[in-house]
Amino acid sequence: MSSDTSFDPPKPEAVIFDIGNVLITWTPEVHYDRWIGPDRRRAMFAAVDLHGMNERFDRGEPFRAVVEETAARHPEWREEILMWHDRWLDLTLPVIDHSVRLLRALRQAGHPVFALTNFGVDSFALSESRDRFLTEFDRRYISGHLGVTKPDPSIYQMVEEDCGIAPDRLLFTDDRVDNIAIAKDRGWQTHLFKHPQGWADTLVEAGLLAREQAV
Structure with a gap:
């Protein structure tokens, strides 16, 4: 046993x-390392609570709306944050x-x-x-x-x-x-x-x- x-x-x-x-x-960091490079990924994850964002729609909030709201609050990372929604199927491999x-x-x-x-x-x-x-x-x-x-x-x-x-x-x-x-x-x-x-x-x-x- x-x-x-x-x-x-x-x-x-x-x-x-x-x-x-x-x-x-479920390893988003690994995919973002590939998409934007490890240095930019580390900076983004330090600046934006992406796992906290994910927990919001895990509790039932609308997926797209939560990601877009988060992107609007962090315009310097807007395109990268939107990937969480737009490349979801790539993120879950x-x-x-x-x-x-x-x-x-x-x-x-x-x-x-x-x-x-x-x-x-x-x-x-x-x-x-x-x-x-x-x-x-x-x-x-x-x-x-x-x-x-x-x-x-x-x-x-x-x-x-x-x-x-x-x-x-x-x-x-x-x-x-x-x-x-x-x-x-x-x-x-x-x-x-x-x-x-x-x-x-x-x-x-x-x-x-x-x-x-x-x-």
Whole structure:
């Protein structure tokens, strides 16, 4: 059993995936380094709270409007800030293929699979237009639709109340320690995602997939 995973009986009845850095790589700095160079990127990220901007539409504000408002407040970085919206699909690459295979293997094995993600309404719609696996979850809990983001405990409560599954029968993976900590506090089984092979091993250890299904 891996050290970042905790299992107690009973066997999980549903598996919950975060999306950013679990199914889709989320490293905006890497892309901006390529687009405008590392020095300009560092200067821009120091001057503009771009991750704070992103959190606003993750909570349900309109994607384009938030980015344009931010660009208007920082005219010296206007064109670069607008890239956050205009090049969104480039910003959310690459897809983590092994994780996608695990999602599909779980569903093929008959296990309910949910998404619990901080994602805007409009930005998620853009992403699922390309990444069709985002349509394959049995249930999707998108922060922009719910009006609250992880790690606020209320979003975890919403999941529990909607799906009707006891907390100790939910297995959740996320790449952020703070998001995992709240889930664990609520009694969820958890896995801190670092790489897809570790997640695959956890699913095998939990009895949800055979080793040959988890490749």
